[in-house]
Amino acid sequence: MGFVLPAELATRLRAARSIGVITGAGISAESGIPTYRGKGGIYDDPEQGDRTIEALSAPTLRTDPDRAWQAIAKIAGAASGAQPNAAHHALVEIERKVERFVLLTQNVDGFHAAAGTRNLIDIHGDTFKLLCMKCGRRGDLSREPDIEPCIQTIVATGKAPRCECGGTIRPDVVFFGEMLPEAKVQRLHDEFYHRVPDVVISVGTSNMFPYIVQPVLIAAQQGRLTVEINPEETEISGYVAYHLKAKAGEALTAIAAAL
Ligand SMILES: [Zn+2]
Structure with a gap:
């Protein structure tokens, strides 16, 4: 019906x-x-949710971008292959x-x-739009032929991606506290x-x-x-x-x- x-x-x-x-x-x-809050959501477990929110915050992005990107890779991984x-x-x-x-x-x-x-x-914002925090260069992951290798590299190395200028690349999204x-x-x-x-x-x-x-x-x-x-x-x-x-x-x- x-x-x-x-x-x-x-x-x-x-x-x-x-x-x-x-x-x-x-x-x-x-x-x-997965939805963020609510049953089965990323923040369903309050303690893990708090840690994720802290990882996806403006101060973490500034002081520990690797940790922020590990959280981003986890969320992007959960969405992998989705349409x-x-x-x-x-x-x-x-x-x-x-x-x-x-x-x-x-x-x-x-x-x-x-x-x-x-x-x-x-x-x-949009997770697939990227922005260099130093030179302001923009990129678009969704236009890359395959975003999987990028996410896999971050998962494997635990390192935030870097721009050619040496600056840290961030997703062009609003982080908690921004x-x-x-x-x-x-x-x-x-x-x-x-x-x-x-x-x-x-x-x-x-x-x-x-x-x-x-x-x-x-x-x-x-x-x-x-x-x-x-x-x-x-x-x-x-x-x-x-x-x-x-x-x-x-x-x-x-x-x-x-x-
Ligand atoms: Zn740059």
């Missing part, structure tokens, strides 16, 4: 001219990427079908970009606060960060259509017009088909 959208929701979606979507770890879980799933592809189709579309993601797995989403705000990139915060404000989309859909996020919760609450306050896709109850479930307790892939595929 496939997932069926409530008929009234389908009608309201068809009338929408702009759609904003917010995604979290739940959307990539269907690709086999964008039906949910990522459905969002690309939704973008094609509406006049204005924006996607805000907390995920750093690069799947939305790989699937082909164009108007993307990856607020926490500020969000200003330009992306500006885009978030413009797309979700100044021009509130007709529909705001939150997918697979446990909604802990204020900048992830606010766009949904503002849309609800302004009388826009709000939808949550999550098999679990979250702190925004009580505020949205529709809470679809479904898998991201089936619910988003149904929404794309309804437009």
